[in-house]
Amino acid sequence: MVYMMLIMNVVGAMWMNVFLLLLCTKQAGVVVGPTLLSRIRRVEDFFIQASSAEYYMFFSFLCRMLFMFSIGLETDIPYLKRNIRVVSIVAGGGIILASICAVPLLWLLIKVFTVTKSRFPFYLLIFTVLANSASPVVIRMIAESKFDNADLGRLAIYSSLISEMSCVAFVATLTACSSTIRLVGAIIATLVTVLLIFLNNYLPFFFNKRNRHNRFLTNSELFLIIFILLAISLLVESAGYTAITCCFLAGLMFPREGKTCRTLLHKLTYAVNTFVLPVYFGYTGFQFNISKIFNKLTLILTVLIILLSAGTKIVATLAACYYLKIPRNESLILSFLLNMKGNYDLIIINSPPVPKMLWENDIHDLFLSVVVLKTLILAPVVAIWLNRGEFCAHYPTTLEILNPESELRMLACAYIPRHVSGYLSLISALSGCPNATLNPYVAHLVELPKKKKSKLMYHQLEDGDQYSDDEEYGGNDVVQITNALDSFISETKIPAHEAKIVSSFLTINQDVCNGAVDLRVSIIVLPFHKHQRVDGKMENSMEGIRTINQKVIRHAPCSVGIFLDRGQTGFQQPHGSLSVQNIATFFFGGPDDREALACSKRILMHSQVSLTVFRFIQANSSIQNSWISDASHKDEEVVMAISSIGTENEMDNVFVDTFCNRYVAQGKASLIEKYVSDGAETLVALRGILDNMYSLVIVGKGGRANSSLTIGMSDWEECPELGLVGDLLASSEMNFNGSLLVIQQHRHSEEDEALIPP
Template sequence: MDIIHKRLCLDQYSFNPLVTALTQTSCILAISHFFHLLLKPVGQPGPVAQVLAGVVLGPSVLCRIHHIREFFIQPTSADYYQFFSYLFEIIFMFLIGLETDISFSKCNLYVASIIAYSGLILNSILGAALSPLFIKLLRIPDKKIQFATIIMMILANSASLVVIRLVADLKLDTSDVGRLAVTSSLVNEMSCVLVASLYQAVGSWKSFSFLFLTFLVTGSLIGLNQYLALWINKSDRENKYVGNAYVSFIFFLILVLSFIVETCGYSSTISCFFVGLMFPRKGKTCRTLLSKLSYLVHNFLLPIYFGYIGFQFDVNYLNSIATIITVVVMILLNFGGKLVSTLAACHYLKIPLNEGFMFSLILSLKGHFDLQLINVEPNSRLWWNPYVHSVLLSTVVLDTVIGGIIVAFTVKREEKSLSHKQTSLELHDPESELRILACTYGSRHSSGALGLISALGGSKRAIVTPYLMHLVELPEKRKTNLMYHQLAEGDQYSDEDDYGGDDVVEINDAVDTFTSETKILINIVKAVSSFASLYEDVCTGAEDRRISIIFLPFHKHQRIDGNMEIDKEGIRATNQRVLRHAPCSVGILVDRTVTGFQQPHGSNSVQHVATLFFGGPDDREALAFSKWISSHPQVNLTLIRFLPVREQISGSHNQDNEFLLTVSTSNSQTVIDNASLVEFYNRYIASGKANYTEKHVSNGGETVAALTELRKVYSLIIVGKGGRGNSSITTLSDWEECPELGTVGDFLASTDFNTNASILVIQKHQHTTDDSFRGDH
């Protein structure tokens, strides 16, 4: 007890160092939040505000006051800061690995590696060339080669942790530019860590054997997690998340791994990252880790970590010409080397120069591995003293602040070029990534949403990134006289995460089963709001995730007897508002779960799908949607074109056996329709992936008769909402029950049609100048 008392309450210090450390973190959070409120309107990201908060609290500003400096800066408090930083880094790198988009990284690893290594190599050369200057300016007496190596590493490195947070705050984390920057920074930093480890390993046989031990232990934990996650998923089926005991055990294993690696004398950064990267993504174990870590890390640990970086900055050491020259030259080398090398790499890769300029700025950010190189024990190296430490640290802090500010202003200036452009499917390359958002209000809607995701992800070449958004109506607050401890779970004081009830567990189980069968990873998100504002969450979520098409469930569901029953009226109102304000195309699925479209993956029977084409932008969007599902081996797609009898159609084949279509009309929309049909025919119908037929009708009655012939043949019928103009063949009745489905979609979904097929009605993205949500409440 006396030992603990002496350690925590040292007589020679006025304050408990642990209390000092906790007070410092609280002040950093408060000041960084204040700076964030000031800087957010001008587009500055969180890391800049957090580093500045640390600078203000540190010896450069507030700690100039004697009493504040005496409280915050104590010899023993640095031990607590380093210990907390060590724990934070373990959690950070594991979470980064867990959140890494593996599919994107695999597809773009070559491009990202060229961008990363170009900056790494050139900045290392510049660092080596000018190291003699820094050695002279800083008066390094010994171990000059080791010091030069440190300078090379600092200039070459890109802090992936800072890059990821900056890209997320600027809402570039779902864009190709942002994800490529993150992948490049990860390649850069992991390469620097690996090179530093190899440099240390070649020093002696003992170091080399320890390096081999770290690889062995890391690989063993990665292999163990494959079985551990599977066992945890099976043993805790009844809950939506796994228990805290399982999560604690996983963290304990990671902590043990990190301790072993650090004891061997190497950085555990790369080990923790690869453990997270290779952790099984299927099941509730990964989902629980992401849920528990993301909020804690992004809202508390990262602000504290960045704030502590700024806290270590001491302007008092920049008091000589030699020091200022060293800092300025290192900053210029960092930005100049990254700029020249990255622009050269982007020119070779045919990437636009404006994106290359942004890459160079983002990859110039420092703050993670650099600090590990700098924050060594004082006097452990002959050349290492507080003066040198402060100079190098000042360089890291200024690089991060200056780079972050310039990146933020660049993003704001290039907002239009960086905005989401793939807002519809018509001009979307089927072999490029397709980002979709499927919405569900409950477990009964999940099967239809998963069926569409399955159909879209059937091709081996298709790159589909699906999101499943669980829309939960926010219940009205109920008055109660019960005390907090008397409330049942889910009552007034329950956390928002409890909303959704048993539907959450059933949806998660359905997604887990789907993932295990199809190997398609689905990102589950939840939106909790009143029906009056739920559409805002859908539209904002689609815009932030750069979605190309949103799928909404119809406000009716099929009962066991086959009849359709109305759900809550708020679902229909939400669908109508999403159609008006969506930042991309929208599809409404009338899901007949019992008799209609079933999930193609794992099905023994082929799903027969029909795409109806009357003409217009919405039908072209439905045709574009058909490109993806026609490639699924378990889908038999038929394109059915409806034509007025008076139009004369002629088709021919050229020398390359391509289908050419000629229509006796000069209507511009018809010309576009024909071009889309010819392209679809030559690419999909001629290759046997889809079938084609025509229906010649003269009025709405004949259209109804032709549609009636289809009702027992297909399990899914796809059609555009409208936009066809005043066409006699689509005037099917004098009234509409559901105008949000269009004339044809409304008829197909009505009880008069009497079909067993599911209906998908698609509306192409409507470009509007007013994106306001007002007026829909």
């Protein structure tokens, strides 16, 4: 038996990673169950004993409660609020059409099985099988494909959640209205759910204060939270209702700030993904018996219901997406994703919404076969589709093409706590627009020691310790960074996410780039390898940071910013500040400067920020023409240079004009033009500008390559990764005490262009 399960998992591993867990665990369950191995007498006696059904049902209940609570914890509430209309239309279309199509199917099955009693619960069963989308299955498939941060992936996740919760609420409401006893049970279930949410709103604050010097809660405190969750869930189940909604709402309403939520996510994510979901999906397949559908009538009904269920969901989803103007290819993959079954369907099949009632064996086996077979058939199709590049493309990768009022995803990398304070100020400024959502990730980069410490057995760990060396890396810096983020989230209510990357400095740049792709961020922010001392001089912070920055800049999958924080004299957090901070943006022209100006658009929306854009313009065009003539002795190259510069000039003019019409004309920002002829005049102009008190300067790394505006400035260049102007502003000789953000725009390759959605 063990060898057989291993063979099935090896075969499943040959499939794509998307449905690896889902398909293989269900296959393993099918193999062990009555379909194959349990036909052997000894295997059947081992797995199917007199009291095994009760054990399996209770363990299934525990798994279901844990992963529904985990789903609630991981729900992106800001995204759900912004897109509740879209999500509701997509989910509601399938529910409405399913409620209609369930009527003729009910009539047919009543005739076939001669159902004389409990026709209303029978309708609820048919409706659930047609309308429900199993959110755990959808979430797992999308997470395995690293598709959960894409717009389409999130739409599928929350549409399936709304669909499943709506089915649960619909069935529970109709069941509660069927009798007085059921109504009393519904009231009890509602009251205990409210009690659970109330307790969850107060316990975390108590635990956070108690563990203010630790990163995680102790195991006993964690057990208390889980115990309360399961105890109240059992009360809801004993009242005759499923506790799916109760646990999901408890996780959804759980306070996100502090160590309690972090500990729950850390513990539950690993347990759910590696143990709970595989066992639960395996149990789903274990219940399936393929011999039950060999009957000709049952086989015809199984195929009919699968086709009707899939067709109903596909037609309804396509119609909703057509109304919402979602592209056709995305609509189709969304409709297939929402066809996944396996959560609430199994509950209503095994436990009808009527006390002391069980479905007849033929009805039970028919619908169980429909649920299992439908998921096993559609999972490979969805997996192949999700692995196509057009759905997995990392987009958008620049700020220039991003709407200033759309969601911005950024990854800020920190090595020590000092880096985090500057990042939090920058994150605070970027979140000033109420209509534009900021989704920041702060990653703690930790160097992997050459010699790992000795392993301890699990029982040798102190209470609250983690069974992983990775959790110990970073020392006290981890706690300081965590406390800084907790305080920031508590004060500003900005949902900043914490991450840790433990790797060798030789390969940590690859982990940063891979993380940027997985999180689909538009910009990576790196710390400058120097920091300012008390006497104003610049000093190296850590060995290797500069090399890592250079590697990330060279291979980054999106735009990159290098941030130099000058502490108390630099940029401060705008949230809660009574004074307005002055910010300057230098625009010389070119893609990097357009990216810097695009970043400035986000910052100027904050009420405590005043932005001034300085545009440097060539004073004498003859100097530019002479530079072009000296650039090459070949006529073809001269023509190409002139054409390239002309195109860049046109793009710069359009971008600046759009900025002026939208922001300068409305008094949200100021634009000052500086006419200079060469690098010397540019340097004089920069010194004059910096005499004013600017707490932050934003500039593009490259400007326009070999521009006559910066001729001669490269003679004293020390840090090429900052560009000519950025390197000048970072030096101690400029006597500039403000913070500095240097941005490089991501250059799209031909492959990237082909994958960018229209």
